Amino acid sequence: MSPEHATTLARYNQWQNDNLYTACGSLSDGERKKERGLFFGSIHGTLNHLLLADKIWLGRFKSEPFRVTGLDQELFSEFEALKSARKETDQSIIDWTAAQTETSLAADLHYRTVDNPTDRCCPLWLAATHLFNHQTHHRGQITTALSQLDIDYGITDLIYLPQLVNEAM
Numbered sequence: 001m002s003p004e005h006a007t008t009l010a011r012y013n014q015w016q017n018d019n020l021y022t023a024c025g026s027l028s029d030g031e032r033k034k035e036r037g038l039f040f041g042s043i044h045g046t047l048n049h050l051l052l053a054d055k056i057w058l059g060r061f062k063s064e065p066f067r068v069t070g071l072d073q074e075l076f077s078e079f080e081a082l083k084s085a086r087k088e089t090d091q092s093i094i095d096w097t098a099a100q101t102e103t104s105l106a107a108d109l110h111y112r113t114v115d116n117p118t119d120r121c122c123p124l125w126l127a128a129t130h131l132f133n134h135q136t137h138h139r140g141q142i143t144t145a146l147s148q149l150d151i152d153y154g155i156t157d158l159i160y161l162p163q164l165v166n167e168a169m
Helices: 003-024 043-061 079-098 102-106 124-148 162-168
Strands: 108-112 119-123
Touching: 003 043, 003 079, 003 102, 003 124, 003 162, 043 079, 043 108, 043 124, 102 124, 108 124, 119 124
Parallel strands: none
Antiparallel strands: 108 119
């Protein structure tokens, strides 16, 4: 993963989260929190998990640990607070990727897992790839739930990332 690739994925992540939160904003709080059989139960629970996981990984990347009680910990019960924290975190991810170099991404990241505390090590580029892949995985669950509710969440194809389309023209 090059620094440019990381920044492109961070921008994609921000774009997709903006679209997803707009679509989810059309739901009532009860509909967002309704059990839907997703890994983290509801749309709200899954949005919360995504933010939590991103904060954990970003904390590891920046050597600023984000302490949690579990991967299902609710950070925010109110949608607007969750949305605001999501926007801040997405910008932090973009800022972090913009500061990376080939050398920094090739360095080893040492960390400890949350659920079954184990010491782990992998190249930073692999951990960053995991962060973006994890986001896509859970956003896919949410977009499925939104599709079942006939809610349009927009285009999800990376190739249509507005910055890429604008740069190609």
